[in-house]
Amino acid sequence: MNIHKVAVIGAGVMGAGIAAHIANAGIPVLLLDIVPEGATDRSQIANTALAKLLKADPAPFMHKKNARLVTPGNIEDDLPQLADCDWIIEAIVERLAIKQDLYRKLAAVRKADAIISSNTSSIPLHELVAGLPEDFAAHFMITHFFNPPRYMRLLEIVTSEQTDQDAVEKISQFCDFKLGKGVVPCKDTPGFIANRIGIFWIQTAIQEAIDMGLTVEEADAVVGRPMGIPKTGVFGLSDLVGIDLMPHLMRSMNRSLPTDDPLREKATIPPLIQNMIDTGYTGRKGKGGFYRLNRDGGQKSKESIDLQTGEYSPSQPAKLDSVKAARDGGLQALIAHPDKGGQYAWRVLSQTLRYAAALVPEIADDICAVNTAMKLGYNWKFGPFELIDQLGADDFAQRLEADGQDVPPLLTMAREHGFYRHNENETLYLQPDGTYLPLQRPPGVLLLADLKRHAEPLLENDAASLWDIGDGIACLEFHSKMNSLDPLILEMIEETVEFIPHHHKALVIYNEGSNFSAGANLGLLMFAAKLGGWDEVDKMVSGGQQAYKTLKYAPFPVIGAPFGMALGGGCEILLHCDALQAHAETYVGLVETGVGLIPGWGGCKEMLHRWSTNPRMPRGPLPPVLKCFEIISVATVAKSAFEAKDYLFLRHTDGITMNRDRLLADAKARALSMVEGYQPPEPPVFHLPGATAHVAMEMAVNDFRAQGKATPYDAVVAQALASVLSGGDTDMTDTLSENDLLALEYAQFTQLVRKPETLARVGHMLETGKPLRN
Numbered sequence: 001m002n003i004h005k006v007a008v009i010g011a012g013v014m015g016a017g018i019a020a021h022i023a024n025a026g027i028p029v030l031l032l033d034i035v036p037e038g039a040t041d042r043s044q045i046a047n048t049a050l051a052k053l054l055k056a057d058p059a060p061f062m063h064k065k066n067a068r069l070v071t072p073g074n075i076e077d078d079l080p081q082l083a084d085c086d087w088i089i090e091a092i093v094e095r096l097a098i099k100q101d102l103y104r105k106l107a108a109v110r111k112a113d114a115i116i117s118s119n120t121s122s123i124p125l126h127e128l129v130a131g132l133p134e135d136f137a138a139h140f141m142i143t144h145f146f147n148p149p150r151y152m153r154l155l156e157i158v159t160s161e162q163t164d165q166d167a168v169e170k171i172s173q174f175c176d177f178k179l180g181k182g183v184v185p186c187k188d189t190p191g192f193i194a195n196r197i198g199i200f201w202i203q204t205a206i207q208e209a210i211d212m213g214l215t216v217e218e219a220d221a222v223v224g225r226p227m228g229i230p231k232t233g234v235f236g237l238s239d240l241v242g243i244d245l246m247p248h249l250m251r252s253m254n255r256s257l258p259t260d261d262p263l264r265e266k267a268t269i270p271p272l273i274q275n276m277i278d279t280g281y282t283g284r285k286g287k288g289g290f291y292r293l294n295r296d297g298g299q300k301s302k303e304s305i306d307l308q309t310g311e312y313s314p315s316q317p318a319k320l321d322s323v324k325a326a327r328d329g330g331l332q333a334l335i336a337h338p339d340k341g342g343q344y345a346w347r348v349l350s351q352t353l354r355y356a357a358a359l360v361p362e363i364a365d366d367i368c369a370v371n372t373a374m375k376l377g378y379n380w381k382f383g384p385f386e387l388i389d390q391l392g393a394d395d396f397a398q399r400l401e402a403d404g405q406d407v408p409p410l411l412t413m414a415r416e417h418g419f420y421r422h423n424e425n426e427t428l429y430l431q432p433d434g435t436y437l438p439l440q441r442p443p444g445v446l447l448l449a450d451l452k453r454h455a456e457p458l459l460e461n462d463a464a465s466l467w468d469i470g471d472g473i474a475c476l477e478f479h480s481k482m483n484s485l486d487p488l489i490l491e492m493i494e495e496t497v498e499f500i501p502h503h504h505k506a507l508v509i510y511n512e513g514s515n516f517s518a519g520a521n522l523g524l525l526m527f528a529a530k531l532g533g534w535d536e537v538d539k540m541v542s543g544g545q546q547a548y549k550t551l552k553y554a555p556f557p558v559i560g561a562p563f564g565m566a567l568g569g570g571c572e573i574l575l576h577c578d579a580l581q582a583h584a585e586t587y588v589g590l591v592e593t594g595v596g597l598i599p600g601w602g603g604c605k606e607m608l609h610r611w612s613t614n615p616r617m618p619r620g621p622l623p624p625v626l627k628c629f630e631i632i633s634v635a636t637v638a639k640s641a642f643e644a645k646d647y648l649f650l651r652h653t654d655g656i657t658m659n660r661d662r663l664l665a666d667a668k669a670r671a672l673s674m675v676e677g678y679q680p681p682e683p684p685v686f687h688l689p690g691a692t693a694h695v696a697m698e699m700a701v702n703d704f705r706a707q708g709k710a711t712p713y714d715a716v717v718a719q720a721l722a723s724v725l726s727g728g729d730t731d732m733t734d735t736l737s738e739n740d741l742l743a744l745e746y747a748q749f750t751q752l753v754r755k756p757e758t759l760a761r762v763g764h765m766l767e768t769g770k771p772l773r774n
């Protein structure tokens, strides 16, 4: 992609985060900032920023070793080093004169085809390049990252007629493939797309909540989940990003917003909020925000602010019938409901969606760009035009009219057929000229959601489906609650393995839920345990072992394509695949000990096999066993696909895809590449040390107990794990088969699961989502 070296100037919040993410792509990056007055270390700001990056949580680096790719420096001594950079990103203070001053210096040192971009959130492109050499302007654009740069998928790109098209293409490709971003082209208008609509939405939701006398909990309950927006809603979101940020962004946008823009009316900051900012109540980074944790008396309790009086009191969950109605009846039921939640929902949605509809084509060429920007920049599940389609474009327009509001021209055009139309085998979207164009994904982007709209599954039950994704490849999709693994999924695995050889060549295991899989269905386990249905529980353990083994020895390649969380049984299924193509943001781990269990679906066995055949492992019987114990006993979760390779949850040969939208196509390509001459793996044999290893692990547990790091029940679970990993009653001269190891897992798992302490852990996890330390 011709970008081999990058420089980021400005080592503040954004610059440092962007530099870390460029390093995540494996590209060396210079990180420069000013020389602080009187400093002995002239690169102090960038050096400190790098040190902070390594401590930040969530981690900006996908692997700590990536920090080595970042070279800190300063703009006085290190400018000559920019001469061989292919891309120079400016992320300094939001002041036009200071930015332009820097650009003049960059113009003098950059190589001929180097691309310069600004991360500005509010200064128009034409102002940034005004007065600069033509050739500089041709290689200049705005690349607007969202905070935090590793995790927020949106990248808005603003260019002008002057911008060199090859340069735009080069940066777009790099950001898409290497940084995993959803690249959205925007016009040179204030706040681009996401902040223009996002700020309007936040300001509207806050002001209406104050005007209507809603509590912050009520407002967030309406504006969050029922609209497919994270449950932080608007007040929780403002606390997260900083309450002072919005007025700041508002003010700078106001300088360039059209004089009749409805956002201008929203620009006033309510006295309550101004007072919060003035007194340091700026959100989570300050003394608290709309919500705060009160730690008085050593107890933590959640409080929220009264939007009328500014007083804090204990947070009360919202009780709104409209929110309940939305659970079954969706968005339509929400806005139709007569209670204050329903009225509030309509006021916020009607204004926000109408505003969005009036902004195309002013801020973007098409509705798809706007939808994507809101989904990737504000984590909305649906974009504004998808929300209008859910309400029915005509119904929405009618209610606007009934309210005496203008209907924007684009919405008028959508009244008959909506913004999106679904034909038998394609989806079309409405363009600003009133015609419909087929929705086309870029090459290398394959989405199950698209395919499902026009196809029938090959096999299906309530928890999983099998789809034909073309070229002889099938895709197994989980769709149970949290994609947890249950007997229906195990059944589907067995059926799939029988089905595929007749019609297909290979299998990809992939889905488009929030996470790949949260692990075995603990709710089901708890239910069976409460009824004393131990036979059912035992059957689920042996059924899982059998299904995963069937998958492993299937006569065709099986590729796992995880993303998000892949925990417990969700990790074990991956350990049984021939290869993985993982999204970079995959968080994988064997977390069973957290709920008082051990991996029982072949996880111990596969990890032992991987570590004992790992060429980097020191020789001898003990090291691989101890390594597995170290990883599994403390429920280690890798924080990225790169880190997962350190634990051998991923093999070193497994592929990593940076862009979530490219995962399925990459996994499919990998599957195809493995078809010819495919042979299932040879069953492993084990030589394990038995009692000697067990003693070593017992000593380690005793140490942890003595240091207060392990609870009494942790020790019991660790003992069970040690029994499996040591090979049980064996020694190095014995040969154990895969089935012997599975039998050990089964014996220990089925004993642990019957213990009240384990059930207490499982129950607590189901109720709170957190481990119980009993």
Ligand code: NAI
Binding pocket: 009, 010, 011, 012, 013, 014, 015, 032, 033, 034, 045, 075, 090, 091, 092, 093, 094, 098, 102, 119, 120, 121, 122, 144, 145, 146, 147
């Ligand atoms: P910041 O205040 O955290 O960092 C700015 C850095 O620039 C400081 O380290 C400062 O020492 C340095 N700096 C100032 N003048 C300089 C110069 N002449 N040469 C080199 N370094 C210089 O600011 P932040 O938040 O990182 O913002 C940077 C840019 O990113 C701004 O244009 C902002 O609008 C934009 N942005 C900010 C977002 C955010 O959430 N904070 C989100 C998206 C864009």
